[in-house]
Amino acid sequence: MYEKLETKDGSFTYRNTEVGATYRSTNGALTESRYTFLEGTRLQERPSPWKVLELGFGTGLNFRVTAEAARAAGVELEYMSLEPAPMPAELWLVPDEWKSLEMNEPFQIGSISLTVVNARWQDFEPPADHFQAVYHDPFGPGQAPECWESPCYQWSLRALEKDGVLATFGASGAARRAMKEAGYLVGSLPGAPGKREMTVASPSAGAIGFAKSWKR
Numbered sequence: 563m564y565e566k567l568e569t570k571d572g573s574f575t576y577r578n579t580e581v582g583a584t585y586r587s588t589n590g591a592l593t594e595s596r597y598t599f600l601e602g603t604r605l606q607e608r609p610s611p612w613k614v615l616e617l618g619f620g621t622g623l624n625f626r627v628t629a630e631a632a633r634a635a636g637v638e639l640e641y642m643s644l645e646p647a648p649m650p651a652e653l654w655l656v657p658d659e660w661k662s663l664e665m666n667e668p669f670q671i672g673s674i675s676l677t678v679v680n681a682r683w684q685d686f687e688p689p690a691d692h693f694q695a696v697y698h699d700p701f702g703p704g705q706a707p708e709c710w711e712s713p714c715y716q717w718s719l720r721a722l723e724k725d726g727v728l729a730t731f732g733a734s735g736a737a738r739r740a741m742k743e744a745g746y747l748v749g750s751l752p753g754a755p756g757k758r759e760m761t762v763a764s765p766s767a768g769a770i771g772f773a774k775s776w777k778r
């Protein structure tokens with residue numbers, strides 16, 4: 563069910579053969595994680611502690627990239643990630659020390675805390691007005707349509723701080739309209755390798771002033 567793949571930047575991801583999708587872009591898994599989520603949310607410009615809510619833990623690569631950046635910057639990181647269908651932990655693309663965590667419990671190593679919540683977003687209420695960044699990283703609309711519609715964006719908007727930023731690889735007009743309908747302001751950025759565009763969104767125009775405003 564899980565096929566390990568080397569991607570174009572030399573990093574790895576998996577294909578889920580049951581779902582018929584890869585967890586990260588085959589054009590560069592690590593490059594996409596860094597560019598789209600860590601850099602897309604401008605998390606590194608925030609004060610400590612960094613607080614991230616992720617939709618879709620998958621292989622853990624986004625967590626790994628963010629934890630490495632937090633360590634390098636000497637800041638605390640609180641990372642909460644939802645995953646209704648976890649891969650076996652031994653396959654996760656994270657350092658081994660993280661693989662013994664218990665689902666639904668915060669697991670702390672040094673100044674970094676990771677909670678993997680074994681639930682769909684529909685079944686879990688994260689703390690409100692809390693996170694600086696949302697990594698919106700489900701499978702695409704073909705596999706997970708409920709993650710690209712307005713109720714899902716209402717859910718994450720409630721969890722974001724007032725100047726927090728959501729980032730996603732998704733860039734369809736339908737997804738962007740759903741974000742607007744939920745109450746987000748929407749911005750467009752060039753996408754990671756192999757993708758023309760990506761999307762950032764925030765309740766605050768200033769927080770996504772670095773992106774091209776999307777008004778349609």
Ligand SMILES: C[S@@+](CC[C@H](N)C(=O)[O-])C[C@H]1O[C@@H](n2cnc3c(N)ncnc32)[C@H](O)[C@@H]1O
Pocket residue numbers: 584585586595617618619620621622623624625644645646647648681682683684699700701706708709
């Ligand atoms: C693109 S992968 C995530 C990749 C991951 N962030 C990484 O760095 O490897 C999408 C993930 O979203 C999860 N997912 C699917 N439906 C979901 C839902 N309703 N709520 C939360 N997660 C969901 C899938 O099980 C899958 O692991």
